[in-house]
Amino acid sequence: MESTIRTPDASSVTVGVDGSEQAHHAALWAAGEAVRRGRPLHIVHGADTEGRALYVSPETIEKVRVAGRELLDDTAKAVAAEYPGLHVTTEFSRSDAVTTLHRAGGLYGTIVVGNRGLGGFNPLMLGSVGLGTAAGARTPVIVVRGVEETEERGTVLAAVRDEHDLVCAQYAAREAELRKASLRLLHVWNIFQSVGNVAPMLDDVDEIAGRHASALQAVTDTVHDEFPGLTVESHAEKSVSVAGVLVEASRHADLLVMGGRRAPTPLGLGRNLGRATHGVLHHAHCPVLLIPRTGTGSGSRS
Incomplete structure (x- = not known):
């Protein structure tokens, strides 16, 4: 791997850039988050020259390298203009973007990606790099969405399915404290997932609703106690x-926090994002923070 400055701090906020407008917005947003967290910012560009080496000339590879380094330098200058006191490092990688982001994020950092790269057509949808990064990361990933739409709302939203999402709720509480915002815990349940496809009796619905309310209340009480x-x-x-x-x-939120659950693929070949997580990443109106999780069973549906 080639680095234009130095290796990042282990707890850096890492952001990927590819020359797209969305990635530029993501870099500036990530810089603001780095300042908020009191951490350095690490800007990376995965040029995938290793994958292209067999198919293009050495001259073309060199042009890609030059363009990549210029992109990193320009992005770092734009960040410095907005946040002059922020410590920034940059990195040009010969690997593909997803591999580069996972490696740079390490075990303790936070990865930030834009909602769409250069190859996209529909700005509402998340690109392949964002999906690949979110699905395989072992560290928190933030997909930057909706930052151009409105001013801050003063609320952090956390998706809570059951007691196993307590860690997600606690993470969201810390994010709310950082932003001096309030926290909203939202639990959404689908009755057909709870009882199958057979229409339930009214007593069944009341019992199921009670169980869901109890699970949410348990998480809420714990968060109240820990963040008075x-x-x-x-x-x-x-x-x-x-x-x-x-x-x-x-x-109505500045940030949506949810567990990045992994659902087994039909062939059992690894794990991907669940249906609800996938849908939210494509269409949310605010940045989405995914907390890595490898839960199984009912939790894998999200």
Whole structure:
């Protein structure tokens, strides 16, 4: 790997750039987050020259390297103009973008990606680099969405499915404290996922609703106890579309925090993002922070 400055701090906020407008916005947003967290910013560009070496000339590879370093330098200058006191490092990598981001993020950093790269057509959808980074990361990943739409709302939103999402809720509480914002815990449940495809009896619905409310309340009480100075509200909603409810709720949040659950693929070859997580990453109206999680069972559906 080639670095234009130096290796990043282990707890750096790492952001990937590729020359797209979305990546530029993501870099500036990541710089603000680095300042908020009191951490350095590490800007990376994965040029994938290793993968191209067999198919293009050495002259073309050199042009890619020059362009990549110029992109890093220009981005670092733009960040310095906005945040002059921030410590910034840059890195040009011969590997592909996803591999570069995972490696740079390490075990303790935070990775930031834009919602769309150079290869995209629909700006609402998340690009392949963003999806690949989010699906395989072992460290928190933030997908920057909706930052151009409105001013800050003063709310951090956390998706809570059950007691296993306590870590996610605690992470969201810390994010709310950093932003001097309130925290909203949102639990969305689908009755057909809870009882199968057979229409449930009314008593069944009441019992299921009670169980979901109890799970949410347990998480809420723990967060209240651990963060007594934080304004916390919780809400449970029944819907056939978990992603739809979360996307709509994201209109009123500065950040949506959720577990990056991994659902087994049909062939059992590794793990991917679950349906709800996938939908939220494509359509949310605010940045989405995924907390790595490899839970199985019912939790893998999100």
